[in-house]
Amino acid sequence: MLGYALGVSSETPNLPRRIAHLDMDAFYASVELLRYPQLKGLPVVIGGGRRREDDLLARMRAAQPDREWTIEHLAEIPVDMFPRINGYTGRGVITTATYAARAFGVGSAMGVMKAAQLCPQAILLPVDFEQYRHYSRRFKEMVYDIAPLVEDRGVDEIYIDFTDVPGGQRQGGRALARLIQKSITDATGLTCSIGVAPNKLLAKMASELNKPNGISILQAEDLAEKIWPLACRKINGIGPKADAKLQAHGIHTIGELAAREPQWLIEHFGKSYGAWLHAASHGIDDRPLVIESEPVSMSRETTFEKDLHVLHDKAALGDIFTRLCQQVAADLQRKGYVGKTIGIKLRFDNFQSVTRDSTLDVYTADAKAIRHAAGLCLKRVEFKRRIRLLGVRVGSLVRADCDQALHPSPLKALSSVFSAREAQPLKEPHHEQADLF
């Protein structure tokens, strides 16, 4: 009791916190190179549409009908049979580029059409999420066996708590980082970069310092030398908007940010964000690792090949809308969740986005119920432009087998009958479009 009050754990001595950030190198592209080793060293970008089953094999069968072409022979497909980026016309973006492609200035989130200008000879492969998820599970299992306290940050990134792992303190964490790197490469053939630091913020920046296949050890006293010269944008949490605003004030590096008075930052960036900017620039970050978490929302959205008109393309829009609802419903059911906030998202041809949502009295994962509620949301939108993107979202999720989901409060259900909010429509519905979708 006394020990707890003093913040001293009875199980572990008070070792200095050592947090690792592990980032798989060019993950999607590297997974593709495992099955197409003949592309190693070439500029390859991943993006565009989904994988069409055995597209390449079909072309090989046509080109060389005299021999067998199956999934076993992927590595034998000649390089010149692979699709080049310059033949692509569409709205896709690059998700990953090999280091050979990055040398041409091609990078993540870049439009495929722009990448084609920078590197027209690059090979373009479609994304294959199933394959990436498979390798994601494998590399995470390797880590988990060595160091069990892991925060999942998506398909190719994790934080690992080294503090109490045997060997986790040796050489600031380098020994353990080496062991993990070797285990992952032995098991998967993939490489990763690892940064080890006193907290998540610094670990994330450290993992970027020595890529690919590198290890970077950061101590608190290294801040001025290794972090302050970096661009503000390198801080996880400073995006394009905040960066532009900082630059407008003449702040380009983390060191320049650290030199500003916290009061000045609060005046210009708000109480919360301003205080955080100050702390981050000084390498301060107390956030714990989030070992397990529950989803808050699930959504499906799609960008059309061409912008659609709410009247002219009514049938197509209706079909897409129904399909999105069915997909979200299937996702919810497969993962065992129900939600009660149903929402839609639209993006117009000028890239402006609008969202509408509505909270039901009961939790659902039913495609028809979702479609109905989302349809009502759609009626609250004014359509003045062509539509580029349509999405459906279900939020306020709970597990399908939990009490709330199983036993809807009778009081709630009753109150909705008399609820004034329910009785009158939210804002003015656009009646002339009420039956469009």
Place this chain on the structure above:
DNA sequence: TCTGGGGTCCTAGGACCC
């Protein structure tokens, strides 16, 4: 050459209740 899809979190205003 226009800019994917799946998420989380924050802010801010209004309704509503105590």
Place this chain on the structure above:
DNA sequence: TCTGGGGTCCTAGGACCC
């Protein structure tokens, strides 16, 4: 009759991340 403050829920938009 007027005023008010706190708390929670809902909705819309936006920044940011992988």
